[in-house]
Amino acid sequence: MELVLEWKDVTYTYPDAKGAALAGMTLRIPRGMKTAVLGHNGAGKSTLFLHAVGILKPQGGRVLCGGKALDYGRKGLQELRRAVGLVLQDPEQQLILNTPREDVAFGLRSAGMDEETIRQCTESALERLGLQELADRPIHHLSLGQKKRTALAGVFATRPEVILLDEPASYLDPASEKLLLHSIGEIHRAGVTVVMATHDMNTAYSWADWIVVLDRGTCRMEGPPDQVFVNKELMEQLGLEIPLIVDLWESLPAGLREGRAVPRNKEQFKTYLASHLVNGGGVI
Numbered sequence: 001m002e003l004v005l006e007w008k009d010v011t012y013t014y015p016d017a018k019g020a021a022l023a024g025m026t027l028r029i030p031r032g033m034k035t036a037v038l039g040h041n042g043a044g045k046s047t048l049f050l051h052a053v054g055i056l057k058p059q060g061g062r063v064l065c066g067g068k069a070l071d072y073g074r075k076g077l078q079e080l081r082r083a084v085g086l087v088l089q090d091p092e093q094q095l096i097l098n099t100p101r102e103d104v105a106f107g108l109r110s111a112g113m114d115e116e117t118i119r120q121c122t123e124s125a126l127e128r129l130g131l132q133e134l135a136d137r138p139i140h141h142l143s144l145g146q147k148k149r150t151a152l153a154g155v156f157a158t159r160p161e162v163i164l165l166d167e168p169a170s171y172l173d174p175a176s177e178k179l180l181l182h183s184i185g186e187i188h189r190a191g192v193t194v195v196m197a198t199h200d201m202n203t204a205y206s207w208a209d210w211i212v213v214l215d216r217g218t219c220r221m222e223g224p225p226d227q228v229f230v231n232k233e234l235m236e237q238l239g240l241e242i243p244l245i246v247d248l249w250e251s252l253p254a255g256l257r258e259g260r261a262v263p264r265n266k267e268q269f270k271t272y273l274a275s276h277l278v279n280g281g282g283v284i
């Protein structure tokens with residue numbers, strides 16, 4: 001498993017804070033996978049991300065990108081920010097210019113690209129995220145979901161190896177969340193490793209290939225979703241919900257489940273039920 005990012009025993013305490021935000025954080029993000037970072041409020045998700053882009057520097061331990069320890073010199077940080085993009089939870093903190101087209105181009109200009117490349121990369125990012133029709137609309141006229149997709153387009157346009165999304169779906173209605181998840185899928189299909197902090201266990205289970213579970217500044221579990229979520233005891237201990245699909249699956253008689261992987265999404269579950277249950281519950 002090739003790793004794109006790694007935290008090794010990282011500790012960090014904010015100035016004036018009582019306890020450590022990261023208290024010996026050791027975790028791995030595999031290259032190319034869709035990773036969900038789970039954990040309660042205050043578990044350390046945002047602090048983890050701020051370390052990945054070098055905004056915060058470990059007080060103990062190390063952060064690695066592509067197998068190399070981060071270099072906090074000016075050049076090292078410039079390189080790191082080309083490799084790792086961060087999309088903040090609140091797009092208002094990320095969007096600077098007046099329209100999506102101007103804002104996406106601004107990020108590329110800051111990265112020192114020539115005007116023709118800026119134009120091409122801007123158009124391609126807007127198209128990939130389905131924003132062409134909104135490209136020249138004033139940003140303050142966009143909905144929250146559209147602003148979030150614009151912020152994502154700005155980060156994606158610079159073509160980082162990995163994009164970290166800090167609770168991207170927060171405050172979105174289901175339709176806007178679906179659109180945003182589609183956009184995130186497009187970015188992953190374009191070859192970017194995508195890492196998403198989320199409180200939504202159902203989305204994490206269906207969406208992610210790799211799950212990390214944080215608790216009080218440490219990583220308590222990492223692995224594929226079907227291995228992580230079957231550890232009911234730990235999930236309960238951490239007060240995290242079991243995804244509905246896993247819960248329903250486990251309520252089926254053991255004989256029906258034996259030797260089968262837990263369905264990953266509603267469609268797989270429905271297909272399974274349709275082929276195994278007939279006439280109001282009889283088992284074929």
Ligand SMILES: Nc1ncnc2c1ncn2[C@@H]1O[C@H](COP(=O)(O)OP(=O)(O)OP(=O)(O)O)[C@@H](O)[C@H]1O
Nearest residue numbers: 014015017021039040041042043044045046047048
């Ligand atoms: N700027 C800060 N100054 C002091 N303490 C902070 C600061 N930012 C975060 N903390 C503390 O560090 C710990 C980890 O916070 P962090 O924001 O990383 O958690 P989180 O998992 O992202 O939480 P949430 O789900 O609420 O966004 C918490 O105890 C929090 O109160």
